[in-house]
Amino acid sequence: MSAPNASRDMLRMAGANAVLMVVAAIILLPFAWMLLTVMRSPAEIFSDPFGLPQGFGIVVENFHRAFTTVPMARFLFNGAVVVTVLLFLQLAVSIPAAYALAKFPFSGRNLLFGLVVAALCVPIQVPMLPIYIALAYAGALDSYFALIFPFLFSPFAIFMLRQQFKAFPNEIIQAARLDGFSEIQILLKLIVPSARPVIAAFAVFSITAHWNDLYWPLIVVSSQDMATPPLGMLYFRDGDLGTDYGALMAGAIVTVTPVMVIFLIAQRQFIKGLTMTGLK
Amino acid sequence: MSKWMQFLAAGCLAAAVAGPALAEPITLNVQYSWPSHKRFHDPLAEAFMKTHPDIRINYLAPAASYTDGQQRMLRGAVTGNLPDVWYSGYSYLNELIRTLEPRGESVPIGDFLGKESTDWVKANYSEQTLRLGQVQGKQWALPFTASTPIVYYNKDLLDSVGASADALSSWDGIVSTAKKISAAGKADGMSYAANEWGDDWLWQALILNAGGHIMNADSTKVTFGDDSGKSAVTLLRRLVVETGMPFLDEDQAIQQFASGKLGIFIGSTAEVRVMGQTIGGKFQFGTSPYPKAIKGEGGLPTGGSAAVVLTKDAAKQRAAWEFIKFATGPEGQKIVVLGSGYMPTNLRTTESEYLGTFYKENPDWTTSLKQWPIAKPWFGYPGGSGPRIWDEQKVVLSKIMRGQVTPDEGLASLVELTSRLALSKN
């Protein structure tokens, strides 16, 4: 980059940083309040919104309530099961399909790809209703199956991966076939590793979306043992007896953190993946 | 072969679970609304199972609200996923029974009640309580929780403007007190969030309190277009104009009251416990009865829920009745009241053995009790149109309160839309 004048450049950079810091502060304001709330007793939460924390005891108490008034650990476990199994199955369905769309000229390929693109634009709430009725008649509500099944087809994953696979050199695939690789081996040993950033990007999207989803669990889950974390949030929050904000925020922190950690871990791959996928 | 397998599995299960071969415990699936009610449902079930080791209470995930719960029951009826015992919100009871009865999904509680001795029934449940669980004269449900709206006030704020809590017994008094508080500039005067409530409870309170009815007895005509409705809409507008009442929803109103920035808050008696915790002694607060516009004659809609038996299995039905007897009994009610602030639905709860002493020491908790005499059923619209009617009504109420339509015009359109939606086929 052109950097002709060092001191002027420093000044520009400091200015830009200042602007970014301000925007970041505004964006992070709710998180700050969340953290502060968990450090205060119910009586202080509303009268002194940004007051200083009242000591460690209250933090422990709020987290304790978050884990004891509801089976928070169970919710987290449910969330983890749904998110990981779903991600695994989505990839298991999408990767071969994307590979086929990218490299195999089978009849109906264009139709399939057209449908995938069209499905990208279908809000999930539309097909949800018949799926709910079907699950209900099949007696499959209130189960991991019900939480996972409707999302097995991910047009987003297929689309992203197909764009990536298309760029994979045909020569390498042909060379591998000559070397005696089976199609599955080619897929698993050559193609999938080349798409790792894209898979990471999709994983972040999928995990975020399904960990945080409230709409679908609210409809299909009826027993507390099957509740996912956002549904668990509702146990703290309702208008009838008033809300326990300390425990709610403790629960919120516990709920929000795992996805953030995953994002932090996958972040570089995630951004690389986005860059690789058809955004040029 | 499959039989053999079943036999084996059953044997292993029994060995693993029961140890010595006892009679298999009956598991009841029980569902309630409002996740926060877990606070008293859990200890209630625990206490029950201690005395009834042969019955296991399994709570299904609570519905987010009475409305949501009602939807779940209706969906459950279609898909065959109903709990064994359900606590229905009062305003949905009518419609629930109307839907479930033809499908044979519900058993009238009266059948069980009839088998108990008359003296026992009389000692435990008042006529008025029982009436809350009746649909078309038949005892389908047994009231479990009950609440009526009461007035919460911030004593410190009242003192600072030289007002007395006695003044709060009439709307005029409330308005003038609230006016003084907001004029002092440190806090808002009052909140009566009739238009932003999750349901039409506070709105019905105004009508019933003025001696009116939402609809006639056989639900064929909307009847709140009379003086009761007129006084209700006029009052709502007056609260805004005269006291500068802020527009808050329920959560926000509680937050503001708890922070000491709101003089008077009218809401459910069930909130008394959390209110006390959230205020945490920062200021003194008190409760007083809902102001009676027409003394003696008016009523108040009863919030809360009533237990309904939905299982078709005879053994489960017997277990369910045992459980409901306990939950609506004095011990059960003691747990419920202390966990919330609800009014007890059992007559014996106020005996000194249970809550008598507690009530003496905590007068704020008794306000609602004083209102038992005027507790009326919370009217539910026919045909499942309740939520939709309320969604439309609250828009009009907002317009009235904000002065976008005159109270008279507003009332006319309320009556019109209610008639249209409540009486359309469905």
Added chain:
Amino acid sequence: MGTSSRGLKIRGLGKHFGDTTVLRGLDLDVIPGEFLCLLGPSGCGKSTLLRILAGFEEPTEGTIETEDGASLIGVMPSRRDIAMVFQSFALYPHMSVHDNIAAPLVMRQMSWAQRQPLLGALLPRGRAIRGEISSAVERVAAQLRISHLLARKPGQLSGGQKQRVAIGRALIREPRLFLMDEPLSSLDAALRTEMRGEIVDLQRRLGITTIYVTHDQTEAMTMADRIVLMMDGRALQIGTPTTIFHDPRHIAVAKFLGTPAINILPGDVSGRRVRCLGRDLPVTMTEPTDRPVQIAVRPEDMTIRVGGKGSAIAPSWMATVERLEPIGHETLVHARVDEGPRVIVRLSGPQLAGFAMPGDARVAIGFDPVALKLFDESGARLTHIAGDRDVAPAPHHAEAS
């Protein structure tokens, strides 16, 4: 083109990125109007030097001055009167060929308001200036034979066409200094040869000082007036292609130039005498010294003799032929000297005539003492006298300017 070409005086130029040193104390004078090639292996710092000259990077130390003594340090790239052709061409993909070529002029000749997308068309003069720019673009395009491509986008062009557009964009500025960063490396071989000639012709015609970065010695040898041979952040030698090839100052220079690479034989100097693999060479050291040396001889200067056939100059060593590599007009002989290194001998013309060897043939290998070059262990050139001919590296004409 009327503008005077630019010369540059570079002194002590250094560039570090953290712990990595890319350029170390580089001195260089660029003569106005010359075609100067920066040649070296990748990572030698030649591209960094070019980027510093363009103003994309600031040097860590050292000075760059124009011939009139003005410093270029801290001057914005656009104020340096420099044009550059990039390896990737760096054409603006969203602009037509016409607009790509016009871009430098639009930025220079139009005011801020005039060049704004919609506003510009409304302003007085705006249209007039655009017209002038367009005719300049057409002139340049005609010169480069791309007039028919002006409406296209870069995405629709072939490699050679893109190359011409990139040159056009640089030319239209009439810059005083032309920088080219491996501009031919993304073209195919035939096109590369063709463009090589075109660029040289153009440069000669316009007389614009040109600094051309490449790692391809053929390009450097055929195009440059002078070559700067760079290695490891230093200029190892600066000179005309001939000087650099025939008179390397350092063994690395000798090794870098020429294909196949120069042969290196071990030797010793004692006093003024030079021995190689047990034989005395008919050369005399200018300065007496005692040390091992490296003796470098280009394959074409090697001789070979088989059973009396072929030429040979004493002394000679016996060797075994390992492989023959005939390339039509010449043949490369790979042989291993007994108890010595592997060498390559290039045979051509008369030497090749009637020359045939079985595999594993025993041959005598020798070389013209005039052609050998002596380097000490550190790689520095040593001077010697071959017979009565002085072959010490002479202070060559092109060095001093």
Added chain:
Amino acid sequence: MSGTSVLPRARRRPAANRAAVHGLLLAGPAILFLSLLMVAPIFVVFGLSFTDYSLGAIQFSFIGLGNYLQIASDARALGAIGHTLVYVAIVVPIAVLLGLFLALMIQQRRRLRHTYEVLFFLPATSTFVAMALVWQFLLHGRIGPINDWLVWIGLGRIDFLTNPATALPTLAVIGAWQLVGQTTILFLAGLSSVSSDIYDAAALDGMEAGWDRFIRITFPMLGPTTLFVVVTTTITAFQAFDGVAALTQGGPAGSTETLLYKIYLEAYQYTNMGYASALSILFLAFIAALSMFQIFVAEKKVHYS
């Protein structure tokens, strides 16, 4: 055996044929789930939109275009469409322009770049139900800290969520808050695909920094990214639901009822499946039109290679 058996009597399928079989096998599961979870349900919804089916009802009848005609005369449905458009009109510019601005600012940071990326993306990863409660308090008309600050800098109080005039814009800003991290990262991805040679060339040509470089190089080069970001943001904004459900339930005075929330009410609260299906089809049509627009423009304008 006779000599002819030396040649294996292999099924001599042409290579193209074999590839086709492999392709179908690989795509099989996806095709199955696509039909089961997407195609079939949409047909069912489409079918239901011509009926008066009500959830729980034992029977229902076909009413032709009745539901669609009802939408045209349903003030609330039309209002919901209007609110959705207003919501989109607020969310999209904020999320896109702020995202672009932040991306441009962040791009030049070397050390802090990743920190900023993560910070701005946090809202997108957070559980909205939880964050909605935080917002509810922060935006409280009377005791919310944001109002305290507004008063402190001399502006009056705003009943953000309880005034019909401000509730929808407030939800939109919260929606943008959640989306801006995503748009920022997408723009950063777009920016990193612009080669640095282009910027160097631009610098020599006189576009060293600032406005000229942005308007002549960066922005046009971001064309495909911008289109993608605008369309995906618009589609996301069209699906506004969480904020409404968690914060206003359509109020005050119905001012925040969005199309999707209306569908939710009709389907799950009022159990009008038929009518909800008709609204869903309408909703789908809106989104399909947007996507078509994207494909059309993308083909026409913004692809350079």
